[in-house]
Amino acid sequence: MEGGGYGALSSNQFLGSVPAVVINDEKTPLTGESSRADPRTFPPGTSYDGADRPAGNSWAAVFSVSSYTPYFNVDTDIVADRIISSINSFRGDFFGKIDANPDLYGPVWISTTLIFMLAFAGNIASYLIQNKKTSTDLAWKFDVSYFNLAAFVIYGYTVVIPTGFYFLFQYFGVAAASLVRLWCMWGYSLFIFIPCSLLMVIPVTMIRWLVIIVAGASSGTFIAMNLKTYTEERDLIVMVASAFLLQFALALFIEIYFFG
Amino acid sequence: MAMSHNDSVPLHPSSQSDIDEIENLINAAPATVLPARPQSPPRASIPVSSSPFIQSNIPPPSFHNKPPIPPPISSVSVSPAVLPVTDPNVRPTVSAEGFGSAPNTLTEPVWDTVKRDLSRIISNLKLVVFPNPFREDPGKALRDWDLWGPFFFIVFLGLVLSWSASVRKSEVFAVAFAVLAAGAIILTLNVLLLGGHIIFFQSLSLLGYCLFPLDIGALVCMFTSSVLLKVILVPITLAWSSWAAYPFMSAAVSPRRKALALYPVFLMYVSVGFLIIAID
Numbered sequence: 363m364e365g366g367g368y369g370a371l372s373s374n375q376f377l378g379s380v381p382a383v384v385i386n387d388e389k390t391p392l393t394g395e396s397s398r399a400d401p402r403t404f405p406p407g408t409s410y411d412g413a414d415r416p417a418g419n420s421w422a423a424v425f426s427v428s429s430y431t432p433y434f435n436v437d438t439d440i441v442a443d444r445i446i447s448s449i450n451s452f453r454g455d456f457f458g459k460i461d462a463n464p465d466l467y468g469p470v471w472i473s474t475t476l477i478f479m480l481a482f483a484g485n486i487a488s489y490l491i492q493n494k495k496t497s498t499d500l501a502w503k504f505d506v507s508y509f510n511l512a513a514f515v516i517y518g519y520t521v522v523i524p525t526g527f528y529f530l531f532q533y534f535g536v537a538a539a540s541l542v543r544l545w546c547m548w549g550y551s552l553f554i555f556i557p558c559s560l561l562m563v564i565p566v567t568m569i570r571w572l573v574i575i576v577a578g579a580s581s582g583t584f585i586a587m588n589l590k591t592y593t594e595e596r597d598l599i600v601m602v603a604s605a606f607l608l609q610f611a612l613a614l615f616i617e618i619y620f621f622g
Numbered sequence: 623m624a625m626s627h628n629d630s631v632p633l634h635p636s637s638q639s640d641i642d643e644i645e646n647l648i649n650a651a652p653a654t655v656l657p658a659r660p661q662s663p664p665r666a667s668i669p670v671s672s673s674p675f676i677q678s679n680i681p682p683p684s685f686h687n688k689p690p691i692p693p694p695i696s697s698v699s700v701s702p703a704v705l706p707v708t709d710p711n712v713r714p715t716v717s718a719e720g721f722g723s724a725p726n727t728l729t730e731p732v733w734d735t736v737k738r739d740l741s742r743i744i745s746n747l748k749l750v751v752f753p754n755p756f757r758e759d760p761g762k763a764l765r766d767w768d769l770w771g772p773f774f775f776i777v778f779l780g781l782v783l784s785w786s787a788s789v790r791k792s793e794v795f796a797v798a799f800a801v802l803a804a805g806a807i808i809l810t811l812n813v814l815l816l817g818g819h820i821i822f823f824q825s826l827s828l829l830g831y832c833l834f835p836l837d838i839g840a841l842v843c844m845f846t847s848s849v850l851l852k853v854i855l856v857p858i859t860l861a862w863s864s865w866a867a868y869p870f871m872s873a874a875v876s877p878r879r880k881a882l883a884l885y886p887v888f889l890m891y892v893s894v895g896f897l898i899i900a901i902d
Contacts, residue, residue: 503788
């Protein structure tokens, strides 16, 4: 032990002994990482460091990647299964499916995909409409601001609305509702808009409205049916209905602002 | 084994040998100046250890684990007569191992630094983007990662896009830069969150280097107005970029999550490719 320490110390001071230093550098962060990930490796209170480490750890864990890995603990087939069940709006068993393992991978990447799809499909749609009207694309310019609008609206909707419902559920005493599950459910409910935004490129107003109404109704029903499992014995039909209406309003917003 | 030996017996003698060595330095300095570079640091007189006994004390890395044979040190190394005889043969090899490998980058000319960084960027680019045997082991490809290359490629792509845009140029640059820079970070975090094993900056570096084909595509598209050419060229560069990033990202995660790690990469490159086509 001491010999190693002595070797490391002495070799530290010479330019020639790089490998020894590198090995030491690799070891030190590793032990630090493991102690951060699992505080039980070092019994607290045994040393000077151990006394104040747990408090610092629980606060610093917010910035540690490893504390979020439980929410991304999904495989490809699980994600595919959840996406498929998010299209079956009337089943209402989504919470049963994600019960043990709600993930945030789906919400994050579904909403991100939707943002890109909306920005591009919206631009293509406006291009096609102007082409049809003027038969020349001189007037059309790629509008980058669709990105900003889409990112603001979609990310905001996926984060804020479930949070609001979570606090409402807490207020009404529905203890089963957990924030991550609500985020997960709302995120997956947006999936149906991704293929729909492709369909809405078709420059026929009738088809666009048809598609967006079907998509909004389907996704709203998905949310409403799943929220109903939380509110079965209580008289919270207002919340379920408002969730449905909010989702439908999002659909209308997409149609009006990106494809109007 | 060597530890305990090192611990108990030689601690005193070896520290003694330190002192001896310093003494040697002072005493034998005039003698050793001849073959050496005069400016080399005091430790350059390690070659004292050409007599095999002192090697444990200030070793080149490969000798580090050899059990020391301390007792005769003082007697041998004190005698200054040994030094000049063996020095000329041994000094070059030892100094090449011990000191030549780490050139002093603080005192070199700026142009040398720039040249070194540029050549590193080029060699990394070759490793990542162009087909070669090293592709078989993607983890090794960017062991010597740097962030200059990604920085240049991201900024260059943003600039090309904003030059080719006819309206809202600065906003185009902002969106492209944000998507690429934040995208690289988020994609890396995504792999880490999926439980993959990846080195953060290495992955950032790789994702940036993989933009190079798209850079070329954007540059060509800036000088052409033919939509057909763009529509053909951009998917090719897109496929090239994705193909360059594929082995690294897929090797980082477990096979059952490969698609989850690769999809966001694909999404980012497709988005950038679409930006290149759409912005005229």
